[in-house]
Amino acid sequence: MEKLHFASDYMEGAHPDVLKALCDTNPLSTPGYGGDAFCVEAADLIRDACRCQGAAVYFLTGGTQTNETVISALLKPWEGVIAADSGHISVHEAGAIEHGGHKVLTIPQADGKLSADAVKRYVERFSSDDNHEHMVFPGAVYISQPTEFGTLYSLSELEELSRVCRRSGIRLYCDGARLAFALGCPGCDVSLADMARLCDVFYIGGTKCGALLGEAVVIPDPSVLPHFFTLIKQHGALLAKGRILGVQFRALFENGLYEKIGRNAVLCADRLRNAFEHAGYKLMYSSPTNQLFVSLTDKEYEFLSERIEMSFWDREDGHVIVRLAAGWATDDRAVDAAADIILSSGNGDTP
Numbered sequence: 001m002e003k004l005h006f007a008s009d010y011m012e013g014a015h016p017d018v019l020k021a022l023c024d025t026n027p028l029s030t031p032g033y034g035g036d037a038f039c040v041e042a043a044d045l046i047r048d049a050c051r052c053q054g055a056a057v058y059f060l061t062g063g064t065q066t067n068e069t070v071i072s073a074l075l076k077p078w079e080g081v082i083a084a085d086s087g088h089i090s091v092h093e094a095g096a097i098e099h100g101g102h103k104v105l106t107i108p109q110a111d112g113k114l115s116a117d118a119v120k121r122y123v124e125r126f127s128s129d130d131n132h133e134h135m136v137f138p139g140a141v142y143i144s145q146p147t148e149f150g151t152l153y154s155l156s157e158l159e160e161l162s163r164v165c166r167r168s169g170i171r172l173y174c175d176g177a178r179l180a181f182a183l184g185c186p187g188c189d190v191s192l193a194d195m196a197r198l199c200d201v202f203y204i205g206g207t208k209c210g211a212l213l214g215e216a217v218v219i220p221d222p223s224v225l226p227h228f229f230t231l232i233k234q235h236g237a238l239l240a241k242g243r244i245l246g247v248q249f250r251a252l253f254e255n256g257l258y259e260k261i262g263r264n265a266v267l268c269a270d271r272l273r274n275a276f277e278h279a280g281y282k283l284m285y286s287s288p289t290n291q292l293f294v295s296l297t298d299k300e301y302e303f304l305s306e307r308i309e310m311s312f313w314d315r316e317d318g319h320v321i322v323r324l325a326a327g328w329a330t331d332d333r334a335v336d337a338a339a340d341i342i343l344s345s346g347n348g349d350t351p
Contacts, residue, residue, distance in 0.1 A: 003306075003307060003308060003309040004307065004308045004309065004334050004337055004338045004341075005309045005334070006272070006308055006309060006310060006324040006325060006326065006330075006334075006338065007309045007310055007311045007323075007324075007325070008208075008311060008325050008327070009178065009181075009208050009209075009265065009290055009291075009325040009326065009327030009328075010207055010208045010327065011327070012327065012328070012329040013212055014210060014211055014212040014248065015210035015211075015251075015252075015257065015261060015328050015329075017251050017257055018210055018211055018212070018247075018248050018251045018252065018257075019212075020251075021247050021248065021250065021251040022212070022244070022247055022248065025038065025243070025247050028243075030243045032240045032241065032242060032243075033238060033239070033240060033242050034058070034059055034229075034238075034239075034242035034243075034245070034246065035242070036242065036243040036246055037246075038243045038246035038247045038250055039059060039242055039243060039245065039246030039249075040246070041246070041250050042057075042059070042216070042245075042246045042247075042248075042249035042250040042253065043057035043216075043246075045249070045250060045253040045254065046204065046216055046218060046249065046253055049192050049193075049253060050192045050193055050195070050196040050218060050220075051192075051193040051196065052193070052196040052197075052218070052220050054220070054221070054222070055196060055218050055219060055220045055221075055222070056218075056219040056222035056225075056228065057216055057217065057218055057219075058216070058217045058219075058228060058229065058232060059214055059215070059216055059217075059239075059242060059245035059246060059249065060203075060214070060215050060216075060217060060232060060237040060238070060245075061213060061214060061215075061237050061238075061239055061245075062207055062213060062214070062215065062237070063088075063175070063177045063203075063205065063207060063208075063215055064093050064094075064096050065235060065236065065237035066175075066203050066215045066217060066237065067088070067089055067093060067096065067097070067142075067175060068093075068096045068097060068099075068100050068235060069231060069232055069235040069237050070173055070201050070203070070217060070225075071089070071097055071100070071102060071140060071142065071173065072097075072100045072101070072102065072231070072235065073225050073228060073231045074139065074140045074171045074173060074200070074201065074224075074225065075102050075139040075140055076137075076139060077101065078136070078137055079102065079136065079137045079138065079139025079140070080102050080103035080104065080105045080136040080137070080138060080139065081097065081102060081103075081104055081105065081138075081139065081140045081141070081142050081173075082105045082106075082107060082114070082119060082122060082138050082140070082141045082142065082170075083104050083105070083106055083107075083114075083141075083142040083143075084106065084107065084108075084109035084112060084113065084114050084143070084147070084148075085106040085107065085108060085109060086109050086112050086147070086148050086149065087104075087106070087109075087142055087143075087144065087148065088144055088148055088175060088177070089104055089142055089175075090104050090106050091148070092148075100235075103136045104142075105122070105136065105138055107119070107122055109147075111147070111149055111151045111285055111286060112147030112148050112149035112150075112151045112285070113143070113147055113151060113153060113157065114141065114143055114161065115157070115160075115161075116157070116160035116161045116163065116164045119141055119161065119164050119165070119168075120164045120168070122138065123138055123164075123168045123170070126138060138168075138170055139170055139171065140170055140171040140172070140173055140200075141161065141165055141170060141171070141172050141173065142173050142174075142175065143161065143172070143173075143174050143175070144174065144175035144176070144177065144178075145158075145174055145175075145176055145179060145182050145190065145195070145202075146178050146179075146181060146182045146185075146287070146289045146291070149284075149285040149287055149291070149293065150181075150285060150287030150288070150289045150290065150291035150292065150293070151285055151286060151287050151288075151289075152182055152185065152187065152188050152190070152288060152289065153190060154189060154190070155189045155190050155194055158190055158194065158195075158198050158199075159198060161198075162198035162199070165200075171200040171201070171224070172198070172199050172200050173199065173200060173201045173202065174195060174199045174201075174202035174203075175202075175203065176195075176202055176203050176204050176205050176215075177203075177205035177207070177208050177215070178205055178208050178209065178289070178290065178291075179203075179204050179205050179209065179262075180205065180208075180209035180210070180258050180259065180261050180262035180265075181209070181262045181265055181266055181289040181290040181291075182262070182289060183258070183259045183262050184259050184260070184261070184262020184263035184264070184265065184266050185262070185263075185266050185288050185289050186266075186288075187288045188288075192204075195218075196218060196220045197220070199220070200219075200220070200221070200224050201217065201218070201219050201220075201224065201225065202217075202218055203215045203216060203217045203218065204216040204218065204249075204258075206245070206248060206249060206252065208327070209252070209258065209261055209262070209328065210252060210257065210258070210261045210328040211245075211248040211249070211252065212244075212248065213244075213245075214244070214245040214248055214249065216245075216249050261328040262290070264326075264328065264330070265290040265325075265326040265327050265328060265330060266288070266289055266290050266326070268290070268326035268330040268332075268335045269289065269290045269291065269292055269324075269325070269326040271335050271339060272292060272324055272326070272335060272338060272339060272342070273292050274339075275338070275339035275342040275343055276292070276294055276342055278343060279342050279343050279345055281294050281295065281296070281300075281342075282294070282295040282319075283295075284321055290325055290326045290327065291323055291324070291325045292323070292324050292325075293313060293321055293322070293323050294321070294322050294323075294324070295316070295319045295320075295321055296319060296320045296321075296322060297318075297319060297320075298320065300345065301320040301322065303345060304322075304341065304342070304345065305322075307341050308324070308338050308341060308342075310322040310323065310324050311323040311324075311325070
């Protein structure tokens with residue numbers, strides 16, 4: 001029996017509209033390194049969506065390259081970046097930030113989120129330490145929207161974080177690898193315009209959100225990161241055929257496709273979430289987006305994983321924590337079939 005695929009949200013290729021745009025433009029000859037008309041048009045569409053006409057927009061190859069390039073550019077040699085202990089750069093990027101010469105300064109989180117108070121306390125403790133000249137200075141704060149647990153920062157939470165960072169003289173950087181699924185979530189009150197107003201740098205994810213590859217970095221005030229183009233090349237994140245990224249982001253932002261992709265995935269994940277709840281399974285986090293995390297016994301895990309492809313996430317209190325994710329390619333038939341399997345296991349008691 002072929003498994004139903006819910007292991008991640010980037011296992012398929014590109015959304016058909018994105019792929020068509022790539023095919024339609026394939027024979028054209030264009031300048032390289034993002035100097036083509038497609039990248040220019042895509043950047044303009046993103047500025048419009050962010051309501052920030054003065055922003056600099058750059059297209060990079062992937063999420064880890066983007067995080068490493070941006071954070072390295074933001075930080076001075078003696079500085080590190082504050083992140084949640086569950087943050088992607090803390091856990092799942094193979095030490096890319098440390099490899100670039102900067103320490104990740106982890107602090108506790110709640111549902112994957114950093115609180116403004118926790119950041120403020122960290123900075124104040126650092127500043128009041130008589131030995132702080134011997135320590136790694138906090139130079140930036142890293143968050144992600146949605147978080148690694150699929151949870152969302154509210155507008156008030158983001159405003160508080162931004163206020164603390166600006167008062168402390170440190171930069172706020174937001175990883176938007178799955179940003180489409182935040183923007184497409186009915187419970188999200190943070191817009192692209194809010195992010196441009198409150199963050200020093202953020203990126204709009206393409207790889208996980210309907211593109212073959214690529215991320216769009218937005219710098220609302222370009223003076224924050226001068227010579228960023230050169231730094232992108234230094235860090236190996238610049239495509240010679242940059243138009244591949246521009247074509248894709250133009251397609252994603254031309255007719256509201258980016259948020260449509262997010263809304264569909266969120267609705268599909270909601271249906272899976274409801275099936276798990278009705279079957280009596282424990283959901284680990286209050287995620288309203290396209291990811292859900294479920295606690296399973298070994299027997300439940302064996303039964304479901306034979307039928308549904310899921311990602312192993314963790315082990316806790318003798319249970320297996322798995323992640324399921326919906327994406328742009330998730331369709332009703334797959335969701336219906338998965339829901340039937342989940343419900344058939346009956347209140348957590350597998351056949």
